[in-house]
Amino acid sequence: MVLESDGLGKVYRSGTWGVRELTLRAKEGVLGLLGPNGAGKTTFMQMLATLTHPTKGALRFAGIDVAKDPGAIRERLGYLPQDFGVPPGLTCFELLDTIARLKGVRSRSAVLSMLEGVGLHDLARRPVESLSGGMRQRLGIAQALVGSPELVIVDEPTAGLDPEERVRFRNLISEHRGLKLVLLSTHIVSDVESVATEIAVVRQGRLLAFGTPEELVAGAAGAVWEAELQGAELERLRPGLTVAGLVRSAGGVKARLVARERPVASAVPAAASLEDAYLLLMKEAGEALPAAA
Amino acid sequence: MSFSRLLAVASADLRARLRRPATLVFLGLLLAAASMTFPDPRSGQGILSIGGRRAVYTSAALAVATAGLLPFLIGLFGFYAVSNAIALDRRSGIGPLLGASPVKNGEYLLGKLLGSCTLLFVVTLAFSAVVMAVQLVHGEAPPEPLVFLAHVLVVALPALLAVASFALVFECVPFLSGRFGDVAYFFVWLVTLGVPVFLGDPDKGLYPPQAALLDWNGLGFLITQIQRVTGSGSMSIGWGSGRQAGAAVVFPGFDFSAAMLGRRALAFLPPLALLPVALAAFDRFDPARRLASASTKVSLGARLSALFRPVAARLLGVVVPAERAAKRPGLLSAGLTDLLVTLRLRPILVVGVPVAALTALIVPAATAATLLSAAFVLLALLLADIPTREERTGLGRVLAATPGAGGRLAAAKLLGTAFTALLLLVPLGARASADHALALPAAVAGACFAAALAVVLGQATGSPKPFVGLLLVLWYVAGSDKGRTPALDVAGFGGAATPGSVGGWLGVAILLAGAALLLERFRLSRG
Known part of the structure; x- marks a missing residue:
């Protein structure tokens, strides 16, 4: 196992637990982290990124204890935080070159090739503050991947990226050599579904489910339904339903519903997706879900 | 300690600061002030008077006048110009990247210190260049750039280090990192301006080690040197200095002896002693510590x-x-x-x-x-x-x-x-x-x-x-x-x-x- 978390916990001075009793073991590959806001995803990532110390438990990457030897983790780490900002005054090249030097990379060509990899080669001399949101995010991805890290932690990496850029990001992650583990947190379930080799679903700082995407989807087999409903009927039934999707049709609304039992008489079974599996897990854990996801 | 990482932090810091509007405004105002501070000596006015008489515009005299302004320029305004080195990284959002990078706390802080010192050094040099240009224009004596720089830097270097160190400490210690710290520094500056003069008696040429140790602003050193080389402890720096005086005097320049330089070097020690405080208080962008301090x-x-x-x-x-x-x-x-x-x-x-x-x-x-x-x-x-x-x-x-x-x-x-x-x-x-x-x-x-x-x-x-x-x-x-x-x-x-x-x-x-x-x-x- 490349990543091991044993009873990991982090409590802030305010008394709020960011992570409680998180235990998981992940193999090499891409570990997707899913969970609602406030589930502890970012806190878990910050602990693995050595930014903040665990209050209890142990966290190891490739056998290295993160709390005891943070320096060794940092030597192997690429990190893209959720709110990646850019310091005004530097150009794209200068920013990436600075991060590269901090990681021990002094090759100009390595920096330029990384910029090329994220499609920013032509903008190398452009001030970072003039980049669009998507361009900044690409620069963020480049700085995370520079220096051939073994561990890459990316928090909401595809936020602000257009569909084409999201595909480019997935390819970058899958093609990058030397990576042992990518820890990826996102709200876009399809991103996790297409790149993750394992997925951890967390809620209130605890692990709710863990497995490959296929295993998680299999857990929702027989619990996904589709039904043609009239608008008024849908409104009446809505409080008792977990709706994974709605598509307007000529006869009313085609609803995708998640439930262990047939939710309405007209519902027919449908193939489960990862998003359905996630919604089912949250529903069964007591998470307040929106009426239409 | 990796010097490559230290230099990467310092150079990124310096480049970002030199391109900031705030720095450019500061530099512009400063250079404009420098060009206006030194009056035309033919008007009978000067910038430096010794013993009540105007000093001729030699490089040494103008350098001493420049050095006399440094406690304000570097010691006070310099602090407000550089005391946001870490805050800029925090605000821009790059802080967590640095915190998760292999850079060690000491490398990061020394990189920031070096960036701040270099910025203040650039400011000092730019100010000096304007004053030397003034000397060229008003031309009472041929410019001697090396003499000028030697006089300015012997005063400025400990001040640069001290201000950059204070700025770092004030940024790292949570309760000093806000507006309270900005005001508190002003009073620290006031005290450190007066203490060396109090501990010694520069007007009489007395400059004991304890005074030299705390004299990073260099005011006590400056007065002592003038007293020693001219025999007069009476000095004034500013527009119109020596207006009322008779014949102008030629300031012979500092006595650059090993003893004098050694005494001045003592002022480097207290700023260096501040650095462990910054190191101990630095939160390395830990969100939990930041939340706690807020x-x-x-x-x-x-x-x-x-x-x-x-x-x-x-x-x-x-x-x-x-x-x-x-x-x-x-x-x-x-x-x-x-x-x-x-x-x-x-x-x-x-x-x-x-x-x-x-x-x-x-x-x-x-x-x-x-x-x-x-x-x-x-x-x-x-x-x-x-x-x-x-x-x-x-x-x-x-x-x-x-x-x-x-x-x-x-x-x-x-x-x-x-x-x-x-x-x-x-x-x-x-x-x-x-x-x-x-x-x-x-x-x-x-x-x-x-x-x-x-x-x-x-x-x-x-x-x-x-x-x-x-x-x-x-x-x-x-x-x-x-x-x-x-x-x-x-x-x-x-x-x-x-x-x-x-x-x-x-x-x-x-x-x-x-x-x-x-x-x-x-x-x-x-x-």
């Missing part, structure tokens, strides 16, 4: 705010109407809203202002003047963040999109800031007017001036620090003058205000306000 447990300001917030909310609930008819807000309303935001952010003001007003009613008029002086210092704390808070928190664009906001945010900010300053100064000014009739108008003028200065500097630099530095210097100069010069009695606390001085400060306030409005228009025209 909580009531650590920050004095947050603790006071938490204490006064319930009372302030009740008081504001009484004063501010709960419901109003919806209409497009006017400028006055926008200014009052800004004041309301200030009061909600600083609930201590809601309680403190009535307390100050009641105090003003019961204390003697003379005491009210003293309190007015203290209140003027408080303006540095209270007003500094008002003009920049929206931009720093990302609310600026939201406000710009509100109905009727286009092109008048600066005006609303000027009003809101002025209202805050008036709340504090007017009651005390009114009480002080029992002794001096013009104390109230002077307090109003001072409040308007401080507000306009805060807004224009905040807009031009994006930082609250230049305002803190300038206002405190003004307060210090006005206080030291003890009312001898009416023009300096900025808010009436010297008891010397005249209709001319009140009109003058109001005029300056109007000019500054105009500059703030023009700056906003310029920004809007550039999109």
Whole structure:
């Protein structure tokens, strides 16, 4: 196992637990982290990124204890935080070159090739503050991947990226050599579904489910339904339903519903997706879900 | 320790700072000041006088005059220019990347120290270059760049290191990292300016090691050297120095002996001793430690705010109407809203202002003047963040999109800031007017001036620090003058205000306000 978390916990001075009793073991590959806001995803990532110390438990990457030897983790780490900002005054090249030097990379060509990899080669001399949101995010991805890290932690990496850029990001992650583990947190379930080799679903700082995407989807087999409903009927039934999707049709609304039992008489079974599996897990854990996801 | 990483931090820091508008404004003002500070000697005026006689414009003399300005230039303003090195990384969002990178805390902090020292060094060199150009123009003696630089740097180098070290410590220690620290540094600077002179007797050439150790600003060293090489401890630096004197004197230059250099080198030690404090207090962008320092447990300001917030909310609930008819807000309303935001952010003001007003009613008029002086210092704390808070928190664009906001945010900010300053100064000014009739108008003028200065500097630099530095210097100069010069009695606390001085400060306030409005228009025209 490349990543091991044993009873990991982090409590802030305010008394709020960011992570409680998180235990998981992940193999090499891409570990997707899913969970609602406030589930502890970012806190878990910050602990693995050595930014903040665990209050209890142990966290190891490739056998290295993160709390005891943070320096060794940092030597192997690429990190893209959720709110990646850019310091005004530097150009794209200068920013990436600075991060590269901090990681021990002094090759100009390595920096330029990384910029090329994220499609920013032509903008190398452009001030970072003039980049669009998507361009900044690409620069963020480049700085995370520079220096051939073994561990890459990316928090909401595809936020602000257009569909084409999201595909480019997935390819970058899958093609990058030397990576042992990518820890990826996102709200876009399809991103996790297409790149993750394992997925951890967390809620209130605890692990709710863990497995490959296929295993998680299999857990929702027989619990996904589709039904043609009239608008008024849908409104009446809505409080008792977990709706994974709605598509307007000529006869009313085609609803995708998640439930262990047939939710309405007209519902027919449908193939489960990862998003359905996630919604089912949250529903069964007591998470307040929106009426239409 | 990796020097490559250290240099990467330092060079990124320096490049980013040198391209910031705040740095460019600071450098521009400085160079303009440098070119105007040195008068034409043919006018009979000089910049340096020794023993009451004007010093000829040699490189050594001009360098000494430049060095004499360094305690202000580097020791004071330098601090406000560099004391945001870590804050910039935090605000820009790159901090967590650095925290997760292999850079060690010591490398990062030394990189920041090196970046700050280099920036101050560049400032010193640029200032020196302008002064040398002045020497070329006024030409009383051939320029000797090496002599000039030797004289300047022997004073400047310990000052650079000290200021950069203090800035780092103040940034790393949570309760010193805000506006309180900015004001506290001013008093640290005042003390460190005087202590070396107190410990030795530079006028008599006495400069013991303990004085040299604490003399990073170099004022004691400068006086001692002048005394030793000229036999006179009487020196003045500034426009018009030596105007009244007879024949000009030639300053022979410092005695660059090993003993002298060794004594001066002692001033490097205390700043170096400060660095472990910064290292121990540095949070390495740990979000948990940052949250904790912003909580009531650590920050004095947050603790006071938490204490006064319930009372302030009740008081504001009484004063501010709960419901109003919806209409497009006017400028006055926008200014009052800004004041309301200030009061909600600083609930201590809601309680403190009535307390100050009641105090003003019961204390003697003379005491009210003293309190007015203290209140003027408080303006540095209270007003500094008002003009920049929206931009720093990302609310600026939201406000710009509100109905009727286009092109008048600066005006609303000027009003809101002025209202805050008036709340504090007017009651005390009114009480002080029992002794001096013009104390109230002077307090109003001072409040308007401080507000306009805060807004224009905040807009031009994006930082609250230049305002803190300038206002405190003004307060210090006005206080030291003890009312001898009416023009300096900025808010009436010297008891010397005249209709001319009140009109003058109001005029300056109007000019500054105009500059703030023009700056906003310029920004809007550039999109």
